[in-house]
Amino acid sequence: MSDKTNMFKAYIDEEAEDKEVKKTDVDKIDNETIEEDKESNSFKSPDKITDDQLSNHQNLFSRSSTRVEIVEDEVHDISSSLPKYILPWHDNISYREKYTQSLIDAGYTTVELIATASSDEIFDATNIPIELVEEMIELSHNWHEFTFDTAASILEKRKDMTRVSTGCASVDHMLGGGIETKSITEFYGEFITGKTQICMQTALMTALPVELGGLDSNVVYIDTEGSFRPERIVQMAAKHKIDPELILKKIFVARAHNSDIQMKLVNNVINLAKHHEIKLLIIDSLTSNFRSEFIGKHSLVERQQKLNRHLQQLMRVADILDLAVVITNQVMSSMDEYDKTVIPVGGNILAHGSTHRIHFTKQGSGTAVRNAKLVASPSLPLSSTSFMITKYGIEDIR
Ligand code: ATP
Ligand code: MG
Numbered sequence: 001m002s003d004k005t006n007m008f009k010a011y012i013d014e015e016a017e018d019k020e021v022k023k024t025d026v027d028k029i030d031n032e033t034i035e036e037d038k039e040s041n042s043f044k045s046p047d048k049i050t051d052d053q054l055s056n057h058q059n060l061f062s063r064s065s066t067r068v069e070i071v072e073d074e075v076h077d078i079s080s081s082l083p084k085y086i087l088p089w090h091d092n093i094s095y096r097e098k099y100t101q102s103l104i105d106a107g108y109t110t111v112e113l114i115a116t117a118s119s120d121e122i123f124d125a126t127n128i129p130i131e132l133v134e135e136m137i138e139l140s141h142n143w144h145e146f147t148f149d150t151a152a153s154i155l156e157k158r159k160d161m162t163r164v165s166t167g168c169a170s171v172d173h174m175l176g177g178g179i180e181t182k183s184i185t186e187f188y189g190e191f192i193t194g195k196t197q198i199c200m201q202t203a204l205m206t207a208l209p210v211e212l213g214g215l216d217s218n219v220v221y222i223d224t225e226g227s228f229r230p231e232r233i234v235q236m237a238a239k240h241k242i243d244p245e246l247i248l249k250k251i252f253v254a255r256a257h258n259s260d261i262q263m264k265l266v267n268n269v270i271n272l273a274k275h276h277e278i279k280l281l282i283i284d285s286l287t288s289n290f291r292s293e294f295i296g297k298h299s300l301v302e303r304q305q306k307l308n309r310h311l312q313q314l315m316r317v318a319d320i321l322d323l324a325v326v327i328t329n330q331v332m333s334s335m336d337e338y339d340k341t342v343i344p345v346g347g348n349i350l351a352h353g354s355t356h357r358i359h360f361t362k363q364g365s366g367t368a369v370r371n372a373k374l375v376a377s378p379s380l381p382l383s384s385t386s387f388m389i390t391k392y393g394i395e396d397i398r
Contacts, residue, residue: 107267107268111144114136122136162181163181164178166202167201167393184354185325185326185355185358186350188357189359189360193370199284200233203219204233204393217277218277220252221253221282230248259293267317280324283327286329311349311350315353327354332344
């Protein structure tokens with residue numbers, strides 16, 4: 001019997017002992033089940049399950065007022081199956097269909113995404129009643145294992161970690177050899193400091209063949225400001241003497257006109273990743289939709305809460321898919337009238353949410369030279385470097 005099947009059995013036993021399960025409810029469900037069994041011969045009630053049935057047939061869990069159907073055929077691939085298998089059952093089948101559709105519409109297309117999400121996040125995105133969402137998350141944990149790893153094995157895995165090159169040696173060096181996967185790297189700065197340029201160039205580098213210093217991988221590019229320009233990537237690709245078509249077809253671009261679409265697109269990356277290896281997810285910029293939708297002090301708390309959920313979602317996708325997340329961010333003036341420095345938008349939420357933060361500034365006016373300063377990192381010394389924006393993209397200063 002597989003581990004997962006064992007888990008089902010354990011769950012069933014636990015449920016049977018659940019003091020809150022009223023006998024009348026269970027009887028009611030069992031009776032319904034028997035009726036259903038007669039009709040379809042496809043579901044078995046929990047107390048009649050044998051090992052054979054577990055491995056060969058469709059099974060049924062019951063709970064005080066809800067139950068969940070599990071199609072055994074799907075179990076081996078449950079982490080990539082639709083979330084309908086963990087939707088608590090309702091008498092009204094149309095509810096089940098409606099909620100399944102709401103989950104899919106909101107981008108919760110796998111059990112794993114539900115297992116690692118917070119109930120508030122799913123509730124906000126789907127409007128499914130919070131009690132159902134909580135139950136769904138609890139049930140999803142039957143398929144998703146939360147285990148510990150030793151520091152030694154994490155170190156071993158990190159040695160093999162893929163790094164994504166920005167295509168600019170000095171910036172890569174500052175980042176310890178390139179942009180880390182399973183992390184969020186944030187480039188923030190004033191307008192025309194090179195944030196979008198570095199995003200496009202990093203996308204190009206990820207798509208480049210290995211022999212040209214790339215990863216030969218696909219990229220997801222979420223453009224929230226309408227500044228993505230494929231022509232610019234064609235220009236940058238010329239430096240590598242490669243057919244730009246080969247690069248462009250590996251970059252999946254979507255325009256996010258608001259924060260809801262932005263969050264939904266991020267969840268959809270999991271689906272895309274079933275068919276395409278993706279090593280880089282870019283959001284340029286992370287904060288502009290949030291800034292334009294939540295205006296004024298009274299909506300600040302709501303904005304920050306949503307931003308926090310978005311960052312948690314990004315970190316989850318980075319972890320699950322082992323990819324690098326690159327975000328850009330705008331700056332605003334410090335509240336202190338004597339302090340002329342600028343600070344990144346997003347406050348403490350973003351400061352904590354980003355793994356590595358790099359501040360881009362212009363070096364003098366009218367020049368192509370830019371400074372990049374690593375201002376936060378859990379593992380690298382804080383340092384700075386400079387680069388130039390040329391027709392080939394972000395380049396080292398020679
Ligand atoms: P914003 O905050 O407005 O989004 P940004 O930091 O994203 O700004 P970028 O678009 O990355 O700004 O950079 C703009 C800079 O890149 C400008 O100085 C522009 O002149 C330069 N640039 C863009 N295309 C080229 C090119 N083909 N050749 C040389 N420089 C270019
Ligand atoms: Mg930009």
